[in-house]
Amino acid sequence: MGEEVGFVLYKPRLADNVGGVARALVNFGFSRLAIADPATWHFDPRSAVKAEHVLEKAYMALTLDEAIGPYAWVCGTTSRKIRRRPAISPRELGEEAARRMAAGASICVVLGSENHGLTDEDLERCDAICRIDTSLEQPSINLAQAAAILAYELRQGLKLPRPPRELAVAATREEVDRLVASTREALLGAGFLNPQQPDKILGELRRLLVRGEPTKREVELLTAAAKQVQRTVVPTPRRSE
Amino acid sequence: MGEEVGFVLYKPRLADNVGGVARALVNFGFSRLAIADPATWHFDPRSAVKAEHVLEKAYMALTLDEAIGPYAWVCGTTSRKIRRRPAISPRELGEEAARRMAAGASICVVLGSENHGLTDEDLERCDAICRIDTSLEQPSINLAQAAAILAYELRQGLKLPRPPRELAVAATREEVDRLVASTREALLGAGFLNPQQPDKILGELRRLLVRGEPTKREVELLTAAAKQVQRTVVPTPRRSE
Known part of the structure; x- marks a missing residue:
């Protein structure tokens, strides 16, 4: 099981932690790891006990977007409370991931660096946020222990009985990104978005879309529609606010 | 919360792991740690980020029994399947611990050494066994990650709504130990136990007793009864089997 679940380490600093994460993945039946923009590329396989193969075949990415691109649903993790974005618990993550996987989606979990975790901007790139409830005294969990x-919990979720897999294939992150880019151009052209700050509204639209668990075909349709709008809109002055 | 939950590390070998365990305890609101018969007494507080106080006030025990003595209910952990003893999951441990604590019991979780975990003999000293379900490929979880x-899960369990605390005080391990010792003498005297191997049957009786969640008073009564039997039995030849 678990081939459709990936873990992304973004800007990890300590090789020991990377090895510890790899070991935890194998403990629970996972093996897909991407490492994006780490502080070191020298990982000591000794910390990845019986998980050396996970480190060896880990996908090395330069950016967060490159690492999460292949997945349909991306859940970032944080120990902070994020304004206006409700966080799910690890248990809910396990259940939600299992449900989405049963519907054909691949999912990934992103963990940030040891010192600061994921920034608000990084979390904006994620479709959901998972927060591990901790004590106020020491809210920050070690990276390998959080993983x-x-x-x-992902393994617990995958053990739950699941409905039969549907035929529709979930859109990947990259496909949704292309749709969002086309939509940006279309809505900028139509004078709907503020050219100085188009991404806040786009981020909200994107999250709405992802909540609807769109199929590949639906995203292709919407992308074609956005491109058509791009080609046909007549530039108009933006509505004043 | 959590003052009635203790963790016991039995024969840990790596100071980093001990520090990692201390940090995880504080992450989830616990702080009672006992370290029994470790390979090193030099723990680097740097690995116990914001949990240095847990290491500093950790109870240093020479034996497993000394470390678990103060608790009413002791759950050992293992990655192995143990013959004839069903294991509970971490989630069940959280729920069971919360239930017993609501009834006034203190509980502790024992983790074995990094290389071999707890032996069958160590687990015999525990009232329950918890097994974290892992993949066959790498069943052994790092000590700090398992903790x-x-x-x-213990924190999750303690967050569940609980019935009001009952007035009866649960017997501690040490009190149960004294009862078992008195029972041993009484049943050996009565010719019921095989003098060559009394502890197997006693272990079963003990587990039955602990399942019943005895109060201090009940254990005192039974101990007095066993002592009275000791004094009054006339040695008889053991029944042949």
């Missing part, structure tokens, strides 16, 4: 808890 | 998962 162990998340992998454990 | 993180267990502390996480």
Whole structure:
């Protein structure tokens, strides 16, 4: 099981932690790891006990977007409370991931660097946020321990009985990105978006779209529609606010 | 919360892991740690980020029994399947611990050494066994990561609504030990136990007793009864089998 679940480490700093994450993945039946923009490229396989193969075949990405591109649903993790974005618990992550996978989606979990975690901007790139409830005294969980808890809950979720897999294939992140880019151009052209700050509204539209779990075909249709709008809109002055 | 939950590390070998366990305890609101018969007494507080106080006040025990003595209910952990003893999951451990604590019991979780975990003999000293379900490929979880998962589930369990605390005080391990010792003498005296191997049957009786969640008073009564039997039995030849 678990081939459709990936973990992304964004800007990890300590090779030991990377090895510890790899071990936890294998403990719970996962093996797909991407490492984006790490502080070191020298990972000691000794920390990845019986998980050396995960490190060896880990996908090395330069950016967060490159690492998460292949997945349909991306859940970022944080120990902070994020304004206006409700966070799910690890248990809910396990259940939600299992449900989406049953519907044909691949999913990934993103963990940030040891010192600061994911920034608000990084979390904007994620379709959902998972927060591990901790004590106020020490809210920050070690990276490899956080990964162990998340992998454990993902495994629990995947053990639940699932409805039969539907035929529709979920759109990947990259396909949704292309749709959002086309929509940006179309809505900028139509004078709907503020050219100085188009991404806030686009981010909201994107999250709405992802909540609807769009198929590949639906995203292709919408992308074609956005492109058609792009070609046909007559530039108009933006409505004043 | 959590003052009635303790963690026991039995024969840990790596100071980093001990620090990692301490950090995970504080992450999830716990702080009672006992370290029994470790390979090193030099723990680097740097690995116990914001949990240095847990290491500093950790109870240093020479034996497993000394470390678990103060608790009413002791759950050992293992990645192995143990013959004839069903294991509970971490989630069940969280729920069971919360239920027993609501009834006034203190509980502790024992983790074994990094290389072999707890032996069958160590697990015999535990009232229950918890097994974290892992993949066959790499069943062995890093000590600090296993502690993180267990502390996480204990916190989840303690967040569940609980019935009001009952007035009866649960017997501690040490009190149960004294009862078992008196029972051993009484049943050996009565010719019921095989003097060559009394502890197998006693272990079963003990587990039955602990399942019943005895109060201090009940254990005192039974101990007095066993002592009275000791004094009054006339040695008889053991029944042949």
